Amino acid sequence: MTESEFLAGYDPAAYERPALAVDLVLMGIRAGRPAALLMRRTQLPQPGLWALPGGFVGIDETLDEAAERVLRDKAGIARARLEQLYTFGAVDRDPRMRIVSVAYLALLPAAAFAEVLAGGGLTAAVLGVPWAGEAGGPVSAVSEDGAPLALAFDHADILALAVKRLRGKLDYTDVAFALLPEQFTLRQLQDVHEAVLGAALNTSAFRRRMRDRGWIAPTGAREAGTAFRPAELFRFDRSRQS
Amino acid sequence: MTESEFLAGYDPAAYERPALAVDLVLMGIRAGRPAALLMRRTQLPQPGLWALPGGFVGIDETLDEAAERVLRDKAGIARARLEQLYTFGAVDRDPRMRIVSVAYLALLPAAAFAEVLAGGGLTAAVLGVPWAGEAGGPVSAVSEDGAPLALAFDHADILALAVKRLRGKLDYTDVAFALLPEQFTLRQLQDVHEAVLGAALNTSAFRRRMRDRGWIAPTGAREAGTAFRPAELFRFDRSRQS
DNA sequence: CTAATAGTGTCTGTTAGACAGTATGGG
DNA sequence: CCCATACTGTCTAACAGACACTATTAG
Numbered sequence: 001m002t003e004s005e006f007l008a009g010y011d012p013a014a015y016e017r018p019a020l021a022v023d024l025v026l027m028g029i030r031a032g033r034p035a036a037l038l039m040r041r042t043q044l045p046q047p048g049l050w051a052l053p054g055g056f057v058g059i060d061e062t063l064d065e066a067a068e069r070v071l072r073d074k075a076g077i078a079r080a081r082l083e084q085l086y087t088f089g090a091v092d093r094d095p096r097m098r099i100v101s102v103a104y105l106a107l108l109p110a111a112a113f114a115e116v117l118a119g120g121g122l123t124a125a126v127l128g129v130p131w132a133g134e135a136g137g138p139v140s141a142v143s144e145d146g147a148p149l150a151l152a153f154d155h156a157d158i159l160a161l162a163v164k165r166l167r168g169k170l171d172y173t174d175v176a177f178a179l180l181p182e183q184f185t186l187r188q189l190q191d192v193h194e195a196v197l198g199a200a201l202n203t204s205a206f207r208r209r210m211r212d213r214g215w216i217a218p219t220g221a222r223e224a225g226t227a228f229r230p231a232e233l234f235r236f237d238r239s240r241q242s
Numbered sequence: 243m244t245e246s247e248f249l250a251g252y253d254p255a256a257y258e259r260p261a262l263a264v265d266l267v268l269m270g271i272r273a274g275r276p277a278a279l280l281m282r283r284t285q286l287p288q289p290g291l292w293a294l295p296g297g298f299v300g301i302d303e304t305l306d307e308a309a310e311r312v313l314r315d316k317a318g319i320a321r322a323r324l325e326q327l328y329t330f331g332a333v334d335r336d337p338r339m340r341i342v343s344v345a346y347l348a349l350l351p352a353a354a355f356a357e358v359l360a361g362g363g364l365t366a367a368v369l370g371v372p373w374a375g376e377a378g379g380p381v382s383a384v385s386e387d388g389a390p391l392a393l394a395f396d397h398a399d400i401l402a403l404a405v406k407r408l409r410g411k412l413d414y415t416d417v418a419f420a421l422l423p424e425q426f427t428l429r430q431l432q433d434v435h436e437a438v439l440g441a442a443l444n445t446s447a448f449r450r451r452m453r454d455r456g457w458i459a460p461t462g463a464r465e466a467g468t469a470f471r472p473a474e475l476f477r478f479d480r481s482r483q484s
Numbered sequence: 485c486t487a488a489t490a491g492t493g494t495c496t497g498t499t500a501g502a503c504a505g506t507a508t509g510g511g
Numbered sequence: 512c513c514c515a516t517a518c519t520g521t522c523t524a525a526c527a528g529a530c531a532c533t534a535t536t537a538g
Contacts, residue, residue, distance in 0.1 A: 016301040017259045020342060059258040059340055063331030087329045087344050089305030098301055100262060102329050187490075204492075205527050212526095228488045229535040429517080446519075447500050454499090464509095470515045471508040 018089075018098040022066045023054035023155070025085065025162040026075055026106045028113030029179055029195045030124055030144065034163055037075065037113070037122040038141070041152055045095045049152035050125065050141065052159075054101065067104040075116050080106045081178040086161055093154045103158045105165060107178035125149050129163045129198060139163060163196075170196050174215065177236040183219055185231035186210060260331070260340040264308045265296035265397070267327065267404040268317055268348045270355030271421055271437045272366055272386065276405055279317065279355070279364040280383070283394055287337045291394035292367065292383065294401075296343065309346040317358050322348045323420040328403055335396045345400045347407060349420035367391050371405045371440060381405060408438050416457065419478040425461055427473035428452060 026037040038050040053074035057066040064082065071077050085103040093099065108116070117124055125141035139160040141149040151159070169175050176192045177184075190206050210216060217237040223230040268279040280292040295316035299308040306324065313319050327345040335341065350358070359366055367383035381402040383391040393401070411417050418434045419426075432448050452458060459479040465472035 015298060018262050018299060018301060020260050020262060056257060057260060057331070057342070059260060060333060062333055063329060063342065084328060086326060087305060089299070089344070091302060091304055100299070100305065102331070185490085202528050203490095204529085207491075209527080223490095226489080227537055229490045229537095231490055427517090444501050445517095446502085449518075451500080465517095468516080469510055471510090471517050473517055 018100045020057045021054050021099050021101045022057060022063060022070055022104055023052040023088075023101045023158060024067060024070050024075075024082075024104050024106055025052060025159060026071075026077075026080075026108060026113075026116070026122070027162060027166070027179075028108040028110060029192055030110075030113065030126060032191065032195050033198075034127045034129070034166070034195055035113070035124050035144075036127060036141070036159055036162070037116060038125045038149065038151075038155075039074070039122055046152045048150075050123070050149040050155075051152040052103075052155050053122065057102075063102050067102075067106075071106060075122060076119055077106075077108070077112060077116060080108055080112070081175075082106050085158070085165060088154055088158065090154060103161070105162050107175060109179060109181050111181060123149075125159075127159060127163060129160065166196050174236060174238075177215075180236075183221065183233040183235050185223060185233060187231055189216075189234075260342045262299045263296050263341050263343045264299060264305060264312060264346055265294040265330075265343045265400060266309060266312050266317075266324075266346050266348055267294060267401060268313075268319075268322075268350060268355075268358070268364070269404060269408065269421075270350040270352060271434055272352075272355065272368060274433065274437050275440075276369045276371070276408070276437055277355070277366050278369060278383070278401055278404070279358060280367045280391065280393075280397075281316070281364055288394045290392075292365070292391040292397075293394040294345075294397050295364065299344075305344050309344075309348075313348060317364060318361055319348075319350070319354065319358060322350055322354070323417075324348050327400070327407060330396055330400065332396060345403070347404050349408075349417060351421060351423050353423060365391075367401075369401060369405060371402065405438075412438050416478060416480075419457075422478075425463065425475040425477050427465060427475060429473055431458075431476075 028035055028037075037053070039053055041047050041049050041051050053070055055066065055070045055074070057063060061069070063084065067082050067084075071080060071082065083105045085105045087100060087102045089100045091098060093101070113124070116122055124144050126144060128140040128142060139156055141151055141156070141159065143149055166175060170193060176189060176196070179192050180188060186207050189210060190201060190203065193206070194201055215237055216234040219233045219235050221233045223233065270277055270279075279295070281295055283289050283291050283293050295312055297308065297312045297316070299305060303311070305326065309324050309326075313322060313324065325347045327347045329342060329344045331342040333340060335343070355366075358364055366386050368386060370382040370384060381398055383393055383398070383401065385391055408417060412435060418431060418438070421434050422430060428449050431452060432443060432445065435448070436443055457479055458476040461475045461477050463475045465475060
């Protein structure tokens with residue numbers, strides 16, 4: 001029996017299979033707090049609740065490709081930093097049928113986040129995450145005008161994990177730079193760190209640490225249009241990162 | 243249209259679905275190096291190559307339950323520390339059909355690892371992971387008598403990620419204790435850290451750090467049967483961890 | 485000049501590495 | 512007594528927090 005004969009005789013439909021989907025946490029910083037983009041469900045099940053943009057995984061599509069497709073089709077974004085978060089597989093997480101979902105985290109700079117928001121379709125949810133010792137407790141989602149947003153399915157768990165992962169990776173990976181424009185000031189970088197951590201940082205220690213690490217390079221340019229001393233602009237120097 | 247009417251009309255077979263499996267990295271420390279338990283494939287495809295124990299996810303089973311079932315049925319272990327690693331979804335990762343696999347990491351103390359090994363069925367693969375700046379490069383699997391083990395499918399990637407994840411979590415979570423017996427000496431704890439990191443650690447700094455952290459409690463007992471000064475035995479104090 | 489924020493210098497406390505030195509079991 | 516390993520004390524370098532200080536822009 002050759003390998004191709006074996007494959008011809010293999011029955012791929014022998015067992016009932018769970019459906020497989022991806023769900024995306026499109027994350028950015030809004031007004032000093034972490035925020036995610038949600039869709040309001042219009043159809044059953046759970047109409048009126050707020051859900052992460054997602055979609056089923058095609059049979060000829062990798063998981064990463066499915067996530068990129070959702071990013072393109074539901075948010076209109078051509079490219080973003082995408083990272084697999086975790087796979088959620090509770091049996092009753094979706095009342096329609098058994099759906100296992102691979103959650104992805106997408107990080108958007110403020111301008112890209114605002115652009116998606118302006119396109120309609122998606123709504124910004126400001127995420128409240130009690131400190132809870134860096135572990136990140138249950139998440140609360142609130143619209144920008146302060147109204148609480150009730151989350152569909154197990155999407156509150158997914159959002160909580162996204163914030164937790166972001167916090168954990170903030171200090172030893174380049175995630176913060178994915179939330180910033182190409183050029184940024186050290187103050188903006190610190191603001192991103194403070195928003196994600198939900199805590200204030202020591203300015204001089206932060207600056208010292210960031211400069212010593214060697215991940216950022218001065219551009220030589222400075223901020224424009226400030227009413228006070230303009231800050232130096234830096235860019236992320238990918239070549240020197242780990 | 244009520245929610246139950248909607249569900250009745252939903253067609254769960256509208257699209258072709260990938261199959262969903264779990265694969266387990268059963269990890270322990272053997273002779274000062276990280277090791278995993280592998281099965282030799284006897285059937286097509288890829289007969290003779292070495293694979294992680296795995297199985298398909300049942301339609302009424304969570305991912306964690308599927309992993310526990312594989313642990314029980316293929317390794318004969320009732321319980322172990324199990325943690326989801328990552329989900330692998332390349333389109334051609336298995337030549338039989340499209341299979342997406344959720345990889346799990348199981349941590350076994352030396353005694354449990356040896357017991358599974360004695361039961362036959364599974365073989366120990368000593369993992370060689372070049373340092374590569376903590377990121378963990380490609381992994382090499384070698385049997386305990388030194389013969390290289392060729393890995394099936396994308397299982398080399400899964401093993402590499404397992405070692406990388408273990409390294410990353412070693413210092414700020416309790417993973418090291420899952421690889422040790424109930425009672426252990428500080429030397430044994432340091433040996434586990436050194437095996438996982440593949441690097442020597444400073445003894446006095448290590449002991450100071452472990453004791454200051456407060457995660458371990460002295461049992462009052464000491465090692466027996468040594469030809470020299472017996473070391474103090476500790477246990478992991480879960481109540482004081484984070 | 486003032487207001488406001490950018491950015492630096494320096495003191496101090498905490499923690500890690502190095503390494504010599506002491507403690508304690510068996511023989 | 513010796514050997515081997517467990518364990519401790521202490522010096523030093525690296526680094527983080529605190530905070531006062533200087534720099535630079537607009538008006």
